[in-house]
Each structure stands twice: as structure tokens, then as C-alpha cells.
Amino acid sequence: MATTPVLEIEALTLTAKSQEVLVKDVSFSLQQGESLGLVGESGSGKSLTLRAVLGLLPRGVQQTGGVIRGTADSAMVFQDPRGALDPLCPVVKQVAEVVYYRQRLSRKASRAAALELLHMLGLPESLRKADRYPSQLSGGQCQRIVIAMALACKPGILLCDEPTTALDVTVQKQIMETVGRLQQELGFAMIFVTHNLAVAAAMCSRLAVMKKGEIVERGSTLSVLQSPQNPYTQMLINSVLPVPELVAEGSGASWT
């Protein structure tokens, strides 16, 4: 593993217009090819942290402290796959557009590269012949398109904002497998935001648990799950039933 971090966050503080502190003193670093799980309940500031990395804070939220140092491009996978696609633009065209814009290929080559990406993500070959609108695809297929668009940027860091929450369980598993496989093939680093500990454990080698805008516990997936120090982490673990089997069976880090 490389020693220079691709992303380093130091003492990040985000404040709302009402002076309410939303994210407080968050620090972490990310090595090349590494994956970090950001876990916590809704409203704990995980998504905001992610958006700060991307430079896409919602209106009314400001960064009031801390530094974000990144040496690689980042791209984001959103929670709601349908909402993250232009409803009136065919999907292959959307992916090709990002390729065209980011990789500066010709239009024809962009389309070929887009189809190649879609193939890598396990989308049906029939997209080659007939392009489809997002409304004609299932939620899981839409999420694959969204991931393809993110990968078209050739990101050094893939930011995943609860990418499987809006999908049903079997599709969730397929998407996780696909992302894990692509991470091995392409070697990007990843921050995986989720409130589902089981998902985070399967995807990430390190975990950071967030509560009310602060990181309350961090460490390798195994140590966090096996000997949680913070009562909040314990509560999170207890609220997820399938976690014990997952830990016993796969030692948690099988995807990285």
C-alpha cells in the first residue's frame, strides 16, 4: 500500500447559517486503494462530510474550519439512483457525455468507452442497440449507470453516499459485489457512507463511526466490530442483526 494519502482531512468543521455546528473537528486520511466506511445514524453529518470533500455543500452550509487536501479526483455515487440521472436523457448518452467531457475523447470513442464501462458494470448488452431512458430501467440498473458515470471520471477516490440504501436487498448485494470487484480492478480509494454496519463491514477495511457531527470511534473494521469502545458503536452493532455472522464468516475485510 502506498504511503502518501490521496485524501487528508484535518479538523473539518461545517456550520449552518443558523450558527449550528453540523460537523465538528472531523479528521481522517485515505491511502490509495483503501476503503473507509463512514457509519452513523441519519443526521450525524456523514453525507455532509462527503459533500465537503466534493466541494458540493448545500446552500446555507459553510466550511468554518479545517483543511481538505486531496491529490486525486473524486466522483460521487448518490443515494437515489433515479434522482441522480437526467430523466429525459438516454442513459448511454449520459455516460458518454461524461467520458467526452472528462477524458477528451472523440464522440465516437466516448460512446465506445461508455459502452465498455456499462459492460464492466454488468448492464445488459441490449443497451448497445437501443439506448434507454432512466424510467425504463430498474433501480439497480440505474445505480449501475450512476456508478459508470462516476467511474467515467477516472476518479482516484470514489465517494459513495448510501449507494445501496434505496435498493432492495438482493440488488444491494449485487451492487456491493460489483463495486468491490471494480475497486480491485481499478484501484481507486473509496469512502463509503452508510448507516448499515453490515454493508460497511463488507466493503471497508477501516471504519469511522460518526455521531452528531463528530467521529466517536475509528479503527480497522475488525477491531471496531469486535471490541467497540464507544457505547454508541455498541448500540449500532446491537441494532444490526446479521453482523455477527458476517464477522465470523468473512473476517470483514474480504472485499479490500
Add this chain to the structure above:
Amino acid sequence: MKNTTAYPELQTDRTGSTLIRRILNTPSLLAGSIMFAVLILLAIFIPYISPYNPTEQNLSAFLQPPSAAHWLGTDQLGRDLFTRLIYAARTDLTIMVLAEIIPFCTGIFLGMVAGYYGKWADNVITLITDTFIAFPFYLIVIIVAFASGAGQRGIYITFILVGWIVFARVVRGLSASFREQEWIASAQTLGLSGPRIILRHLLPNVLPQAVVVLMTDMVGLLVAIVTLGYLGIGIAPPTPDWGTMIADGQSFISTAWWLSAVPGFAVVYTGIALSLVGDGLADLWRKK
């Protein structure tokens, strides 16, 4: 690794023939389109349908009631009313369509810029639209028509000045709401530029609603053209126009009421046709 997982195949294509079926299933769109198409076809083929000249006077046959030779009778100068009615449709509908082109484009463009960029762009554009809306529309129309002299030019100038407001307001609201949706944020994070997002992604999404507004706005414009003609500051005689026809027929309302009633009916007919098309399009896009 796991490339063997079976993914559900995609649904079969449902564009093409189903679009026609969907139009047929929207009665208001169908009815409106047919009504409007009849008018357009008449306007195009009137030289072959009618043997009369719309401006040639025949004083020996003035104020005739409807007959086989003159389907809707003749006016006070002996001109065939039906022929004039359809030639007037040519004049009025052409102006109506042409005068909408520039306001439609500028309105959509400014609306998208205001809604997408927000901040000062939004403030400036909203300030202008609100200022114009404070004035009664007809006041502006009549002032500009007087200032630029009677004729079509006044209508075009007025509409370039104020016609875009309606579109800008609607499109601004839509764009601002799309702006909050994730796919716009997503496109930004993927590195697409503002102009590209506006033209390639925002425009197709606001266009349907803008077209619906266009249909109702054209009705308003048509009434404005006819009103100006009626007041004598619109299209100048002898060019046939529904407004001047209504005004001319007014003196003979007790003996030949149809002289004014028929062009009035034509305005209503066109208005209903366009409104139905607008309603139908809105239905069609809502169902999708």
C-alpha cells in the same frame, strides 16, 4: 469475479407507435389539433377554394346575406366574407406565430439562467419581470403600438419587449426546482460545465411546460392582435384582419349581424383550438 449473475433484461421498446396511441388517447389534444389543422389547411388552400379576391370591391353586391355564391354573404363593399375571413386568418395567425418566436426563446433562456445560477442573475431577472408585471399588459401594447405607428411592427416590438416575461417566470420556477434535484448536482460533480448542463439537460426538462405555456400565451397574443385591429392601431386596411372586420361590421349590426359575429367566432374558435392543444400536451406529458 462474479460476472455470471443473471441481470433482468430490459423492457421492450415502447416508443414509436405508442406515441401515436397516446395522442389518440388524449381527446383534448386530438380535438384541438384537428380544429387548428382545419383552420391552417383552409388558410393555405384558400386561393384554390374561393374564386374571390379578398380586397377587390364589388359595390353592386354589397351586404348580401349568405347564399350559395357567397357562403357567408358579403360586406359593405361587396367583398366575399368567407374569403376575407380565411385571408384574415392567414394574416393574424402568421403574426401570432412569428411574434412568439423571439419572446419564447429569450424567456426560456433568461428563465433558465435565473433559476440555475440564482444569486444576482436571479435577482436582476426577477426584478425586471416583476416590474413589467406591475403594468397592465394592454397599456404597454397600446403605448408601443402608438409610438411605433400602426401596423404589424408595433405588435412585434411590444411582444419582443414584454412577451418573454411569462416564459421567464414559469421556466425560472421550474429550473430552480430542478436545481435542487440530485441529477443536476451529480452532473456538476462529474465536471460538466454550467452552459452545458443548462442546454443539454435543463432545457429538455423545462421545454414541455414552456410549450404548454406557449399555447395559452398565443391565445392571448391573438386576442391582442385582434383588439389592436379593432381599435384601428393594428393591421391597416385593406389587409384582411379579424379585428378590423369586427369594427367594420359594427355599423351594420342590426341588418347584417354576421359581419361582426363571424370574425368574432373565428377568434373564439382559434382560442379554443389552441387551449385544447395546450391542455392536451400538458395531459400527455403528465401521464408519462
